[in-house]
Amino acid sequence: MEADFWHQRWQTNEIGFHEAVPNPMLTQYLGRLPIAPGDTVLVPLCGKSHDLTWLTQQGYQVVGIELSKLAVEAYFEQINQTPAIDELDNFTRYRGEQITIYVGNFFDVTADIVGTINAIYDRAALVAMPRDMRKEYAKHLLAISAKAPKLLVTFEYDQSIMDGPPFSLSEQEVREHYDSHYDITRAFEQTVPGKLRGTEAKESVWVALPL
Numbered sequence: 001m002e003a004d005f006w007h008q009r010w011q012t013n014e015i016g017f018h019e020a021v022p023n024p025m026l027t028q029y030l031g032r033l034p035i036a037p038g039d040t041v042l043v044p045l046c047g048k049s050h051d052l053t054w055l056t057q058q059g060y061q062v063v064g065i066e067l068s069k070l071a072v073e074a075y076f077e078q079i080n081q082t083p084a085i086d087e088l089d090n091f092t093r094y095r096g097e098q099i100t101i102y103v104g105n106f107f108d109v110t111a112d113i114v115g116t117i118n119a120i121y122d123r124a125a126l127v128a129m130p131r132d133m134r135k136e137y138a139k140h141l142l143a144i145s146a147k148a149p150k151l152l153v154t155f156e157y158d159q160s161i162m163d164g165p166p167f168s169l170s171e172q173e174v175r176e177h178y179d180s181h182y183d184i185t186r187a188f189e190q191t192v193p194g195k196l197r198g199t200e201a202k203e204s205v206w207v208a209l210p211l
C-alpha cells in the first residue's frame with residue numbers, strides 16, 4: 001500500500017486492525033523464541049499496539065517502526081509517557097522507557113539505525129503489504145535484523161472474494177520468504193472467530209528460528 005493509504009487511515013481513525021488488548025498469539029507464543037528479558041524485540045509497522053506495552057512489561061527493550069506520527073503520538077499518550085523526540089536520518093525518533101519508535105518508512109530503516117535485534121514480532125505487518133511488496137519487505141526485514149528469531153501472525157482466505165489488507169498468505173508463500181534462513185513451524189492455527197471482515201479465514205502463528 002502507498003504511504004497515503006495508511007496516513008489516511010490514521011487521520012480518519014479507520015483502524016480496525018488496532019486491538020483493545022495485547023494479542024493472545026503474542027502472549028501465548030512469544031515464549032517459543034529463545035530470548036530473555038533485557039533482549040530487544042523489533043516490531044515492524046507497529047501502529048499504537050498494546051503489544052508494545054506488553055513486551056516492555058515482560059522486560060524487553062522494544063524497537064518499533066511506524067509510518068504514522070499520529071499513531072506514535074497516540075501510543076505515547078496511551079501509556080502516559082512523554083517521549084524524547086529527535087531526528088535521525090529519514091526518521092523522527094521517539095524514545096520512552098524501554099521503547100524507541102522510528103517514525104518513517106520501514107524500507108528506509110538500516111541495521112545501524114535499529115541496532116542489535118534479538119527477536120521480531122510481526123503481527124499485521126507482512127500481511128499489510130500487497131504481494132509485490134511482500135518479497136521486498138521480507139528481504140529488508142532479514143537484512144536489518146540479522147535473521148533474528150521471529151513470531152509471525154498470518155491470515156489465509158480466498159483472496160478472490162476480498163481484497164486486503166490484511167492480505168492472504170499461504171504456507172507456501174511464508175516458506176518462500178523465509179525458508180532459506182529459518183526453520184519455520186506453524187505453532188497454532190484457528191478459524192478466525194467471527195470471520196475476517198465478513199470472510200471465512202484461517203489465522204496462523206509461525207515460529208521461525210534461524211538455521
Ligand SMILES: C[S@@+](CC[C@H](N)C(=O)[O-])C[C@H]1O[C@@H](n2cnc3c(N)ncnc32)[C@H](O)[C@@H]1O
Pocket residue numbers: 006007017018019044045046047048049065066067068071104105106107123124125128165
Ligand atoms: C495493519 S496496521 C498494524 C499495526 C500494528 N502492527 C497492530 O497490530 O496494531 C499496519 C501499520 O503499518 C504502518 N505502515 C504501513 N506501511 C508502512 C511502511 N512502509 N513503513 C512503516 N510503517 C508502515 C501503517 O501506518 C499501520 O499503522
